[in-house]
Amino acid sequence: MRTFVKPRAVFSKCLGFAACRYDGAIVADEFASRLRAHVAAAPVCPEMEIGLGCPRDPIRVVRRGGRVRLVQPATGRDVSGEMVAFASRFLASLGEVDGFLLKARSPSCGITDVKVYGGPGAEAPLGAGSGFFGGAVLRRFTDLPVEDEGRLNNIALREHFLTRLFAMASLRGVGRRGGMRDLAAFHAANEWLLAAYSRSRMRELGRLAACAGRRPSANLSAAYRRGFARALARPPRTTSIINVLMHALRYVSAGLKAGEKAFFLDLLEKYRAGKAPLSAALTLVRSWGVRFEVACLMQQTFLEPYPEALAETFAFRAPAR
Numbered sequence: 001m002r003t004f005v006k007p008r009a010v011f012s013k014c015l016g017f018a019a020c021r022y023d024g025a026i027v028a029d030e031f032a033s034r035l036r037a038h039v040a041a042a043p044v045c046p047e048m049e050i051g052l053g054c055p056r057d058p059i060r061v062v063r064r065g066g067r068v069r070l071v072q073p074a075t076g077r078d079v080s081g082e083m084v085a086f087a088s089r090f091l092a093s094l095g096e097v098d099g100f101l102l103k104a105r106s107p108s109c110g111i112t113d114v115k116v117y118g119g120p121g122a123e124a125p126l127g128a129g130s131g132f133f134g135g136a137v138l139r140r141f142t143d144l145p146v147e148d149e150g151r152l153n154n155i156a157l158r159e160h161f162l163t164r165l166f167a168m169a170s171l172r173g174v175g176r177r178g179g180m181r182d183l184a185a186f187h188a189a190n191e192w193l194l195a196a197y198s199r200s201r202m203r204e205l206g207r208l209a210a211c212a213g214r215r216p217s218a219n220l221s222a223a224y225r226r227g228f229a230r231a232l233a234r235p236p237r238t239t240s241i242i243n244v245l246m247h248a249l250r251y252v253s254a255g256l257k258a259g260e261k262a263f264f265l266d267l268l269e270k271y272r273a274g275k276a277p278l279s280a281a282l283t284l285v286r287s288w289g290v291r292f293e294v295a296c297l298m299q300q301t302f303l304e305p306y307p308e309a310l311a312e313t314f315a316f317r318a319p320a321r
C-alpha cells in the first residue's frame, strides 16, 4: 500500500465544517466528509469573513452595465469590494496548497453555474458564471485542482480531482529534499500516470527529470511542477487509461490463467462502457503485483493514485464521456 502525502486543501466551510450558510444550515456532503479525513483541511466561509453574519440575507451576482457586482438585495448593500479584497488577502496568505473543494452554485464560492441576474430584484437569471471567491481561486490557481461538490457527483471528474490532488501533494517538496535524484524517482513512479494523461507531456517531463545537475535544481523543480500540473489538467481519455492497463497486464500475464485474463479484459470492456469503475481494474492489477512480487509495477502511482478508502466502490454512476 502507498503512503500518501496529505494534500493541503481549502474547503468551503459550509461543506460539513460549520453551519454558516445564509440560512444557518450546514451542507452534509458525503464525499467532502470522507475527503476531509485524508487531507489537511483549510475551511473558509468568505461571506462570514466579510462580516455578513449568520443567518443573513442572501446575496447574488448581478451584471450591471457590463460590470459584475455582488449585492444583497434585501439591504441594497454592494459587497463586491469587500469580497474581492478578502479573496485577494486570503489567497495570498495560503502558502503552498494542493487544491480546492468549493460549494457549488454559491454567489461567493461557486466556480461555474452561479446564477447571474440582471438586477437585485430580477426574478430570472440572465446566465451563469463564477462566484466572486470561486472566480478568484480559478484565476490565481490555474494549475491546481479546483472543484465543487456538485460536479464531483460525476465519477470521472471525482477520480480526476482526487488523482490531481494527491499527485500535486506528493510532488510538493520533491527536488528540494534530495535534489535531482528525488525528482527522477518521482518521475519514474508517475510515468504510467502521465502516460494515461498525455504521452507527449510524459516524454517532455522525462527529459526535464533527466537534466540532473545541468540546471539549478530550484528552476528545474519549478519547471517540472508546472509541466506536471499542466499534464494532469484535463481528464484522461478512457482509451489512454485502458492502454496503460494493458501495458500493466504484460508484467503479470505469464502467471495468469486464461480465465483470469478473460475476466480482466471483460472488466476493461465494462469500464470502457461506463459500467464499472476504474478502481476495480486498478485493484485487480495491484493484487497481481503483490501476488507475483513485481516491484516496478507496484511503484507506479497510476495503480493507486489516491487512498483506497476514497475510491468509489458503491453507487457507481457511469462517467461522462
Ligand code: SF4
Residues within 6 Å of the ligand: 012, 013, 014, 015, 020, 021, 022, 044, 045, 046, 047, 048, 103, 106, 108, 109, 110
Ligand atoms: S458557500 Fe461559501 S460563502 Fe456560502 S456559506 Fe458556504 S462557505 Fe460560506
